Amino acid sequence: MDASVTTAVVKQHLIDPEICIRCNTCEETCPVHAITHDSRNYVVRADVCGSCLACIAPCPTGAIDNWRVVAAAQTYPIEEQLLWDVLPPAPASITEDPGVAVAPPAANAGGGLAAVAQAFSDSAPGATIPPAGAAHPQVNLYTHREPVTATVVGNIRVTDGDVESDTHHIVLDFGAKPFPVLEGQSIGVLPPGVDAAGRTHVARQYSLSSPRDGERRGYNNIALTVKRVTADHAGAPVRGVCSNYLCDLAKGDIVQVIGPFGNTFLMPDHPRANLLMICTGTGSAPMRAMTERRRRLRADADGKLMLFFGARTARELPYFGPLMNLPRDFIDINLAFSRTPDTPKRYVQDLMRERGDDVAALLESPDTHVYVCGLKSMEQGVLDALRAVCEQHGADWNARWRELKSEGRLHFETY
Amino acid sequence: MSIDYAQKIPNNVNLSEDRALQRALEHWQPNYIEWWREMGPDGSQDFDVYLRTAVSVDPSGWAHFDYLKMPDYRWGIFLAAPDPARQVNFGEHKGEAAWQDVPGEHRANLRRIIVTQGDTEPASVEQQRHLGLTAPSQYDLRNLFQVNVEEGRHLWAMVYLLHRYFGRDGREEAEALLQRRSGDTDHPRILGAFNERTPDWLAFFMFTYFTDRDGKFQLCALAESGFDPLARTTKFMLTEEAHHMFVGESGVARVIQRTCEAMREHKSEDPATLRALGVIDLPTIQRYLNFHYSVTIDLFGADQSSNAAIFYGAGLKGRFEETKRADDHVLKGMTYPILEVAGGKLTERAVPMLNALNEVLRDDYIKDSMGGVARWNKVIEKHGVAFRLQVPHKAFNRRIGTLAGHHVTPDGQLVDEATWQAGVRQWLPTDEDRAYVASLMGRVTERARYANWISPPVVGINRQPLDFEYIRFN
16 A cells, blocks of 8 residues: 555555356446456556555455555556456565565565555455554545645755665645644555656655654644655665655655555554554554654553564664664564674564563563554564464464454555 | 434434424434344344444544444434535436425335335345354354444435425335345245355355445445435445455355365366365356356346436436536437347347436446456466356346246347256256255354365455454354
8 A cells, every 4th residue: 555665566456257146336436447347348447546445445345455566667558457257366576675674574585566456455464443442544635636735944964974775854835725634544655757667656655654744743744754765676776666756855845645545554543542563664664653652652651562673774764763762661672683783683573572572472462453564575574473473472463464464454555 | 524422323414403303213222123133144143243333424434343242233314425516426316405394206216226125134134144053154144244233224214304304104104125035936036146045155256256246336336426415424334335246256266266275276167076065166156156157237227218318317226327428418318228128039129218217227237247256257267267257148048028928048049948948957957956055054163264165365354364353152
C-alpha cells in the first residue's frame, strides 16, 4: 500500500481473470473509478488506483485481491490486462535492497518476485481490518484529477552527513485545504515532468511520519521520511524520480499531493494499547508517527511501546538522536545494525529472539498491537521470529496469528 | 449511513421516525419468520453458519462475517447512499429530478414491478430448501445458506417498498408474498422458472449461474429507475446478488474440473465409464445447461411487450447500464431486431425498440451468460479435452413469446414435432440423467472434505482456508 522509500518499484493491483465472475461489484465500489471492463475482463488502472482496498471486501470471489510488484515504468496497462486469460507470471527478480539490515528470509531465498508477489495475495500475513477503536480514516480526498497543493515548510537531512544513505525529513503544509490524516496513513506525491515515454509520472506513495494533529501540533502540516534513491534494487546507479525531487525541494516550493490512503494500518486509540513496532530504514515513518501520537498523550496513556529498528549503522538510522532522547520508561528501544565495523551482523529478528521473554509477554496481552514496516523481505523473518518466541513460551502461534489478524492487531506495511 | 442493529428491524432508513410504517413492518416480521421456519432451509435452523451480514452499506461495512443461526440472521432494510442530484435518466421524464415518492399515474405499474421482483426471492428459498441435506461440503452448504438468507433479505427490501409507498394495497401484496408457494398448484409463484424444482446441486449451480443472473439484469434495470427508493434498494441488492452468481459460476466450474480430471486420469470420454467413476459427464452438464438457460431467458418476457414500452417511457425500468449508453435514452423511432418464425424458417424482423425492450435486456443477458460459459470451456481446454460447452440457440425450448410452440434445436434448426421428439433426449436432461445426478447427492459434513463429483474451490470464503469450519452442526 505505502512505500516509505519509493524506488522505481510499485505494487500493482490486478484482478485474477480466472477467478473473477465479472459481477461489476468492484467497479461499482471503487471511489476513484480505477476499475473498468470490456466484454472479456475487469481491469484496474495502475495510475488511478490508490490501494484504498474499498473493493476487497465486497468482491464475492477473492479475484480482486491480487498484487504484483513491478517497475513503476512497466506497470501493466489496461489494454494488456483486457487480453489476459490468466494473471502473468511474476517478472524477473527484484533483489533485496542492499542497504537495509534485514536478513533474507529462507522462504524468499531465490524465490525472487514470485514469492514476494505471493505474499501480497489473499494469504496476506497481516490483518485486513483496522484495530478496534481506530479513528475512522479519510481516504481519497484528492485524486489524480484533482490533487491538492502543499507548500514545503521544512526539509532537513536526518542521517549523518558523511554516510551514503541520504534520508530527509520533509514537512508539507496544506494551508487552508483540509487534509485530515491518521498515523499509519500515506499520501501520494505527483512528481513534475514526464517519463521517457512522454507520460506524466505516476504518483509515489509515502507513509506519514507525523501524527494526526500535525508535525507541528495544531498546524495543518504533515511530515514524510524520504530516502534519496541512487541505485536500483540490483545496485545499478539510477536516480529515483520522486525521492530526488523531494529531497531537493527548498522551503516555499509547491508540491502536488493526492490521498490520503490507507484504512487498516492504523493505531488503536485507547490508552492501554501496547504497540510492538518492528521496522527497518524509512519503514520507521509510521512508527515515528504513532510514537509521537503516544508521546503527546503520555499523561493519559499507560500502554507499553516496544520498538525494534534495523539499519546498517547507527549513523544511517533516521532520527537517531531524537529517538535516543525519548525516556526509557516511555518506549523500549532495540536497535539492530548490520554493518557496524568489528561487530557481527544483527537483524531485527535476532533482536526479537533475544528479547523473547518481553516480546512473548506483550503478545500474551489482548491489548497488544503489532506493526511491521520496511522491505517486503523482512516479513517472513519477522513472522518466523514471532512464531519462535511464541513457541518457546508454550503458546500456539497459529492460533495467536489468526487471532491477531481477525482482531486487526497485526499490520504489515512492506514494499 | 450506518445500520441501527439495536432496533427490531435493522435499517438505514430512519424507520423509527415513521411509527406507523415501523409497526406495519413489525407486524409482518413474525409472519416472515414463521415462513422462514416453515419454508426455509430444511433441518438446518440450529446450525451455526459462517455468514456475511451487512452492518453498513459502505464498502468497509457490508461484508461482516460471523457464526450465526439462520433464523437469527439480521434481515433488514438497506438502501444505497442517496445522490441528491440524481435525475430520471431515460424516457419521457428524462432530466427531471428523480422521484422520492410514487407518481400517482405509475402507481399500479410500479407495484406490479416490485411484486414480481419480490416474489422471486422467497420462491428460490423454497426451491432450494432440501438441498442442505445433500451438500457436497461444508463450504458449499455455507454458500447455499448465504444465498438463502440474502434472498430473504431481498424479500425484505421489496416488502419495505410496498409498505412504505403503497399503503394498504402494498401491505396486502406483502402478505401475499408469504402465502404463495413455489410449485404449489393452487398458489404458485408468479414466474414459471420459480415453480421448477431445484432437485440437485448441479441444478442449484446452474440456477444460481443462469437464473440469479436474470435477477442481476432485472435489478440492474430497476437500479436505473426514476423512482429513487427502488433504484437505491436494488443497487444495494446487486452487491449481494454477485455472491449468488459466484456460487453458480464457480460451482459448475468445479464440477467440470473434477470430471476433466477423471477423463484425463482414465483416458476416457465415455459417459458410462465416467458415471461408473462417480463424476458427471460433460454431455449431461450440457443438457442441464440447455435446460436452465432456456427456462431463464423466458423470464425476460415476451419479445414484444407494450408493458415494457410503458415502463421505459414512464421512467420506471431502464435498460442494463442505461446511463452508460450513448443514445438519446428516449428511443422513439429506433428499431431492434427480434426473432420470429415466418415462412417455415427463423428470421429477424425489425420492430420499434420501445416495444422490444424485453428482447434488448434478454440479449444483454445472453452476452453476459456466454462469458461464463467461455470460462468453463477454458477449464476443459486446460485439461486437453476436446469437448466444448455451448449456449443453445435463443429460440431453443422457449415457452414464452412468438417462439413458443415452435421446435428449434440447440443449434438453431427449426424442426417438426417428430424430429424434436427424436432429439430431445440429447438436448434436455432425461429422467435417467436426473436420477444419476441425484444418486451422487450424498451429504459431506467433515471439514475440508468434498464429494467425489466436485473439486474443492480455489479460495475459501473471506480468505479463510479450505479446511475452515464453515458450519458448526451442533
